[in-house]
Amino acid sequence: MELSPVRSGENEIPGSTNHITQSIIKGAFERLHSIEEQILRLEAERDELKKIIYHHKALLSPIQRIPRDVLAEIFIKCLPDDHFPSCNMNDIPLLLTVVCRSWRDLAFSTPRLWNKIHIYLPSTFYESLFPVLSGVVNERREGVRKWLDRSGSLPISFAVCAPLWHTIPPDILEQDTTHLSIRIMRLYEGFMSLLCQYSRRWNEVELRVPSSTLKFIGRQLDNNNMDTPDLLKVLNVTCLTEEPEELRASNLLDIRQLIQTPSLRALYLAFDGTESLSIPIRWENIVELQIWRPLSEGRLHLGTAMQILTRCSNNLRTCVLTIVSLQDPLQLFQDVQLPRLEELYIEFYEKVGDVSRLRDLYGAIIAPALVTLELSVIPHPEATPVSGTVDPPFRPLLERSRCNVLHLGLQIPYTGDVLTHWLRQLPSLSFLKVSEERQANVGCHTITSPLMHAFTDISDMLCPNIAEIHFESVHPSTAKDMLAFAQFRQRSHTAHVRPLKSFKVDFWKPIPEATDLSQLHVLRETGMVVRWRSPECREDVERKKMKAVPRDFGPTIVPHLFEDEDTELWTGEELRVLY
Structure with a gap:
């Protein structure tokens, strides 16, 4: 190669060596191009070797x-x-x-x-979108058919959620949607006819559908060509009434083939409880029972509840009843022997009845095996929180049954002193969940600092055997007292005081940023399960809403207090974990 002017160290006048410079540049470019081609070839070879190594390593994976x-x-x-x-x-x-x-x-x-599946059937408010809806439902119908065919001959379980309409846009309110509703109902019926073809193998069934769809299911099962659901063990039915008035024609008699099945063991109904008494349900076979009815749509009278309990007395283990009326004539109820009852959940609407009459219900029940008790009292909007030493309405049940209640869930419009009085009557309690009742964002002062102090009073300690506690809708001002309680119960390893194993707190509004939660880490290191949550600040919530992707309207099962929710009890705001 000729000597480059650059290498010579001389700064010669341009012109005399231009041809040498151009020759050097050309040669360098050619060499550079050759090297880059080699690099690309080697990189491709490297990537291919990596693929071979990866795929062959996968063959050697455990x-x-x-x-x-x-x-x-x-x-x-x-x-x-x-x-x-x-x-x-x-x-x-x-x-x-x-x-x-x-x-x-x-x-x-x-x-x-493939023998279990949750199915969501969408809807639409607009006639123009019906062809799209029809395509979606028919596509899901074919997908569900393939899904269930893969299950062989196994019993099948499914949940169908088909809310016709749950939030109607303002521009639709004044329109006549009857014709569209009928078309959508026919679409749903075509889907349900597929599921009815598998009725012989039904095992657990949850139906959250419009009433006319329930009626269609009943007609299909009454058809002589359809197999009876002889394997059915669990039935959960919520009758939606969103369709026009002329389409509402369903009652429990329409699905009598389901609720009269001899194999049925668990029954969850969102119907008028009175109606259930007119059907020859095999109550003696029922192990789990839940009868719930929205306040606006029906009533479960105290007398009806007692009749249902009487008919279920033999094998009933779990019972959930929503009592929305205690306005029955005063009467003395005969004792109801529930020898196997282990869990009893009562929800009562004070707006339409006298809460003191709950004593009549509890007083007639004898359940020696009872270990789990839950009471939720929804107060009258104008009622003031009850304070003092009010005896719990379930006291007659405890005294007559001589049961050892270990798990207690309460949502009551009573102050902390009432709750303290109640808890002193349950010294063996090991699990407690209390939800603060709130009216117009004002708490009933149930979960208070004095209550927390009672849990740490050495001279007269409240619930010394408590191992798990969950407080809901708590005011942030009690955070320090709750932390002190948890620290005390974690250190108390005496013979008569059980150490706390789990402590969960859900605050009803954002906790101040200055709150020191560092001690929660110390508690967790000792083995305690710790979870404190609070809603996010408004700005963060609105920011998330703007970026959120809409989700399907899934099935709703009536929750009880022991279930863990992801939203604040009263505001509905999503809870985030603080620690």
Whole structure:
């Protein structure tokens, strides 16, 4: 190569060596291009080698050596425990089918992955969108058919949520939607006819559908060509009444084929309880019972509740009743022997009845095996919180049954001194959940600092055997006292005071940022389960709403106090974990 003017160290006048410079540049460019081509070729070769290594390493992965029958059991363990799986590609079991071909084949050939499903049927307010809705529902119908066909001959369980309309836009309010409603109902009926073809294998069924759809299901089951649901064990029915008045024609008699099934053991009804007495339900077989009715749509009278309990007395273990009227004529109820009853949940609307009459209900029940008790009193809007030493309405039940209640859930419009008085009558209590009642954002002062001090009073300690506590809708001002209580109960390892194992607190509004929660970490390190939550500040909530993606309107099962909710009890705001 000729000597470059740059390398010579001389700064010669341009012109005399231009041809040398151009030759050097050309040669350098050619060499650079050759090197870059080699780099690209080597990078491609490197990437190909990485792929080969990755895929062959996958063949050596421990999971590849797991026998297919064991892997199938692992797949089944991945299914959700608290709800039925949905037709979502991001959820199990469909997610398993997109990992690899062998997993896909194994998943499709494992019936227990496909014998449970949650189904959501959408709706529309606009005639112009009906063709789109029809396409979506028919596509889901075909998908559900394939899903259930993979279940082989196993019993099947499903939940169907088909809310016709739950929030009507303002521009639709004045329009006649009867014709559209009828078309949507026919669409739903076509879908339900598919499920009815599998009626012989129904095991757990949840129906949250319009009343006319329930009536259609009843007609299908009455058809001689349909198999009776002889395997049905769990039935959960919520009758929606969103369709026009002329389409509302359903009652429990329409689905008598379901509720009269001899195999039925768990019955959850959102119907008028009086109506249930007119049907020959095999009450003696019922183990779990829930009868709920919105205040605006019906009443469960005290007398009706007592008749239902009497008919279920033999095997009943769990009972949930919403009492929305105690205006029955005063009468003395005969004792109801419930020898196997372990869980009793009562929700009462004070607006339409005298809460003191709950003593009549509890006083007639004898349940020696009772361990879980829940009482929720929804107060009259104009009522003031009750204070003093009011005896709990369930005291006659405790005294007559001589039961050992270990789990207590309360939502009451009473002050902290009333709650303290009640808890002193339950010294063996090991689990407590209390929800602060609120009216117009004003609490009833149930969960207070004096209450927390009573839990730490060495001379007269409240509930010395308590191991788990969950407080809901708590005012942030009690945070320090709650922390002191948790620290005291964690240190108290005496023979008569049980150490606290779980402490959950849900505040009803954002806790001040200056609140020191560092000691919660110390409690968690000792083994205590700690979870404190509060709503987010308004600005953060609004920011999330603007970015949120709408979700399907899923099925709603009437919750009881022991269930853990993700939203604040009264404001409905989403709770975030503080610690």
